[in-house]
Amino acid sequence: MNLKELSHTLGLSQTTVSRALNGYPEVSEKTRLRIEQAARAHNYRPNTRAKSLATGRAMMIGHVIPMATKHEMVNPIFADFIAGAASTYSARGYEMMLSMVKDSDEMQTYRNLMARMSVDGVILHGPRMDDERIGLLEEIGMPFAVHGRASGHTSPYCWLDVNNKSAFKRATEFLLDLGHKRIALLNGIEGMDFAHRRRTGYGEALGARGIATDPAYMRSDEMTETFGYRSTQDMLAMKTPPTAYLVSSMICAIGVRRAIEDAGLVMGRDVSIVTHDDALSYLRNGDDVPIFTATRSSVRDAGERLADLLLDRIRDPLAPPRQVLLEAELMVGQSTGPAPNRA
Amino acid sequence: MNLKELSHTLGLSQTTVSRALNGYPEVSEKTRLRIEQAARAHNYRPNTRAKSLATGRAMMIGHVIPMATKHEMVNPIFADFIAGAASTYSARGYEMMLSMVKDSDEMQTYRNLMARMSVDGVILHGPRMDDERIGLLEEIGMPFAVHGRASGHTSPYCWLDVNNKSAFKRATEFLLDLGHKRIALLNGIEGMDFAHRRRTGYGEALGARGIATDPAYMRSDEMTETFGYRSTQDMLAMKTPPTAYLVSSMICAIGVRRAIEDAGLVMGRDVSIVTHDDALSYLRNGDDVPIFTATRSSVRDAGERLADLLLDRIRDPLAPPRQVLLEAELMVGQSTGPAPNRA
DNA sequence: ATCGATACCCAAAGCGCTTTGGATTATCAA
DNA sequence: TTGATAATCCAAAGCGCTTTGGGTATCGAT
Numbered sequence: 001m002n003l004k005e006l007s008h009t010l011g012l013s014q015t016t017v018s019r020a021l022n023g024y025p026e027v028s029e030k031t032r033l034r035i036e037q038a039a040r041a042h043n044y045r046p047n048t049r050a051k052s053l054a055t056g057r058a059m060m061i062g063h064v065i066p067m068a069t070k071h072e073m074v075n076p077i078f079a080d081f082i083a084g085a086a087s088t089y090s091a092r093g094y095e096m097m098l099s100m101v102k103d104s105d106e107m108q109t110y111r112n113l114m115a116r117m118s119v120d121g122v123i124l125h126g127p128r129m130d131d132e133r134i135g136l137l138e139e140i141g142m143p144f145a146v147h148g149r150a151s152g153h154t155s156p157y158c159w160l161d162v163n164n165k166s167a168f169k170r171a172t173e174f175l176l177d178l179g180h181k182r183i184a185l186l187n188g189i190e191g192m193d194f195a196h197r198r199r200t201g202y203g204e205a206l207g208a209r210g211i212a213t214d215p216a217y218m219r220s221d222e223m224t225e226t227f228g229y230r231s232t233q234d235m236l237a238m239k240t241p242p243t244a245y246l247v248s249s250m251i252c253a254i255g256v257r258r259a260i261e262d263a264g265l266v267m268g269r270d271v272s273i274v275t276h277d278d279a280l281s282y283l284r285n286g287d288d289v290p291i292f293t294a295t296r297s298s299v300r301d302a303g304e305r306l307a308d309l310l311l312d313r314i315r316d317p318l319a320p321p322r323q324v325l326l327e328a329e330l331m332v333g334q335s336t337g338p339a340p341n342r343a
Numbered sequence: 344m345n346l347k348e349l350s351h352t353l354g355l356s357q358t359t360v361s362r363a364l365n366g367y368p369e370v371s372e373k374t375r376l377r378i379e380q381a382a383r384a385h386n387y388r389p390n391t392r393a394k395s396l397a398t399g400r401a402m403m404i405g406h407v408i409p410m411a412t413k414h415e416m417v418n419p420i421f422a423d424f425i426a427g428a429a430s431t432y433s434a435r436g437y438e439m440m441l442s443m444v445k446d447s448d449e450m451q452t453y454r455n456l457m458a459r460m461s462v463d464g465v466i467l468h469g470p471r472m473d474d475e476r477i478g479l480l481e482e483i484g485m486p487f488a489v490h491g492r493a494s495g496h497t498s499p500y501c502w503l504d505v506n507n508k509s510a511f512k513r514a515t516e517f518l519l520d521l522g523h524k525r526i527a528l529l530n531g532i533e534g535m536d537f538a539h540r541r542r543t544g545y546g547e548a549l550g551a552r553g554i555a556t557d558p559a560y561m562r563s564d565e566m567t568e569t570f571g572y573r574s575t576q577d578m579l580a581m582k583t584p585p586t587a588y589l590v591s592s593m594i595c596a597i598g599v600r601r602a603i604e605d606a607g608l609v610m611g612r613d614v615s616i617v618t619h620d621d622a623l624s625y626l627r628n629g630d631d632v633p634i635f636t637a638t639r640s641s642v643r644d645a646g647e648r649l650a651d652l653l654l655d656r657i658r659d660p661l662a663p664p665r666q667v668l669l670e671a672e673l674m675v676g677q678s679t680g681p682a683p684n685r686a
Numbered sequence: 687a688t689c690g691a692t693a694c695c696c697a698a699a700g701c702g703c704t705t706t707g708g709a710t711t712a713t714c715a716a
Numbered sequence: 717t718t719g720a721t722a723a724t725c726c727a728a729a730g731c732g733c734t735t736t737g738g739g740t741a742t743c744g745a746t
Contacts, residue, residue: 002703004702004703013726016724016726028725043458046704050701050731053396054703058392067430079417082417083410086441086443095441096442097438098425098429111386112388115387118391225626226629281416282418282568282594283568283594300417345732346732358695358735359696365734370693371695389734390731392731392732393701394732396702396703396734397701397732399701
């Protein structure tokens with residue numbers, strides 16, 4: 001059932017039916033009611049593609065996920081972020097389009113999305129320190145919002161980020177206060193903006209207590225369980241192993257814990273762990289008492305809020321782009337304790 | 344730059360330009376080359392919505408994810424499955440549309456997708472034993488493919504599933520062979536088809552050795568770390584606790600392990616664990632030697648292959664719907680060992 | 687020279703919607 | 717009664733593409 005048929009059934013013009021269903025005032029309440037009733041009865045829905053073509057709005061937001069290789073890992077926070085964004089879209093009448101592309105194709109993908117007019121805007125994931133994608137999107141005039149920030153980019157744009165620097169500074173201070181001097185940092189991939197900010201916070205906290213950062217205690221990689229396990233195993237084998245680990249994700253922290261326990265040590269007594277917790281739905285950090293002491297910030301909320309920022313921006317393109325900086329909360333759990341005396 | 348402008352620039356008709364770019368034979372090689380060159384130079388891409396409207400194909404596949412509450416958990420296998428499907432789509436020129444809806448709205452969502460003609464087909468996630476969605480999709484004529492199966496549905500439809508029954512039967516036999524008699528089952532949510540099949544396999548293996556299933560050793564819930572931890576804690580407190588756990592997901596198994604180690608027991612010596620491993624990219628089950636003994640089947644591959652099935656079905660709607668049953672492989676890791684003697 | 691056949695190209699009609707610019711009728715004050 | 721105003725409704729022109737149903741040259745064969 002399309003508009004032509006529906007209006008024919010009603011003995012009205014397409015104009016009137018369209019106006020009635022879209023809430024325009026030029027149609028009497030009586031006929032509007034009649035039209036709505038008929039539309040319901042025939043389960044009429046306007047064809048999205050025709051509507052988009054006529055209005056010029058796709059009512060669709062693009063998320064493009066670059067993958068280096070076909071079997072590269074999918075970022076585990078991805079699902080929760082997406083879920084958050086999607087719930088905003090559905091609340092505001094938008095749809096989400098997801099593309100996975102080879103990362104060499106990512107720039108071209110944005111150009112395509114723009115030229116083909118298949119989306120009204122995009123969310124930019126995983127910004128690197130000097131991210132060329134932002135400049136591209138500005139150049140081609142594609143509305144966008146960034147999950148995170150790119151330190152290297154100067155002109156104002158729309159973003160939402162956790163205050164990674166302050167979170168990791170605070171976490172490091174917490175460990176220092178417990179007497180830890182050798183604190184390892186298991187960070188995200190080098191080049192990622194968030195990883196850089198976290199390292200800065202860590203470094204500043206150490207520096208303020210007169211402790212120099214030591215590359216031997218620092219690792220950077222994709223945040224998998226295996227990365228946490230391996231790195232910890234390596235460091236435990238040092239003459240002076242760290243007494244505490246500051247970790248970038250729960251999954252990674254699970255690996256750290258496994259290495260610690262494999263070595264016959266007890267988490268929270270022999271070795272402390274603080275991790276960042278994205279509050280993933282399937283990986284709750286305990287219920288009553290947190291398992292890990294953690295800097296916590298819900299990535300699902302981030303998705304919801306960033307999507308809202310983007311839709312606002314699309315609605316009102318001339319308003320100055322908005323930024324949101326979220327503070328992570330430090331939740332003390334069972335994974336931290338005073339530095340062992342013998343250390 | 345749209346088709347009208349481009350063809351005007353070239354001094355050709357829209358017909359010819361369109362045909363040239365779509366590879367039709369009615370245009371000379373010389374002009375085709377000229378047209379392609381101009382298209383590239385002006386970065387011309389056909390407007391997707393106009394193209395869809397004209398061809399009647401959306402070149403888009405829908406995935407609808409129902410959520411009971413706003414903050415219900417996102418299934419952790421979701422990201423990897425989606426990544427697999429998306430890579431197939433991008434290889435075959437399709438896009439993916441993702442909607443999250445309240446689960447009370449799911450049926451209506453499918454009707455909408457059909458009436459609005461916004462997708463060419465859908466992937467059905469998480470089928471329950473008697474899943475009403477399949478009947479609906481058949482009724483409204485929406486092409487679909489199911490990730491899993493619905494035992495209650497009789498008419499043939501397109502699906503791809505892991506042989507959950509044989510996998511869990513095999514895993515149970517493996518534990519029985521090691522001398523375990525009290526084997527716990529931590530299963531997925533009641534009502535899910537896969538959970539039912541797994542329980543059947545488990546039950547059959549036990550039955551074949553004359554062991555009756557004991558509800559005290561069986562739990563069913565969302566497969567979170569916490570669920571694994573709690574269930575194991577509970578069971579460890581029994582007079583005769585299980586000596587082995589058969590678990591439905593790695594994340595859940597991590598919780599089981601935590602409970603075991605919190606109780607001062609050693610995994611693989613005091614207590615054995617076998618888990619299903621979806622081969623999630625961020626949660627590798629060790630590299631050389633698997634941490635957990637596991638029934639393994641990549642959910643990312645499943646996504647790729649199921650998407651292929653669906654696209655084939657869309658291309659050739661009259662062909663009989665295809666089904667794929669994948670066998671999981673049993674990988675022996677460090678989490679299993681002979682049943683303790685005292686048991 | 688004439689007649690197909692072939693190669694190449696085009697005008698115009700959709701696809702299903704929104705929206706502009708009236709047209710028609712009802713309403714009402716003067 | 718009349719002219720102005722407001723209330724309803726409509727025909728038709730897009731949106732940017734594909735595709736139908738020709739049209740015009742060109743060319744070899746008769």
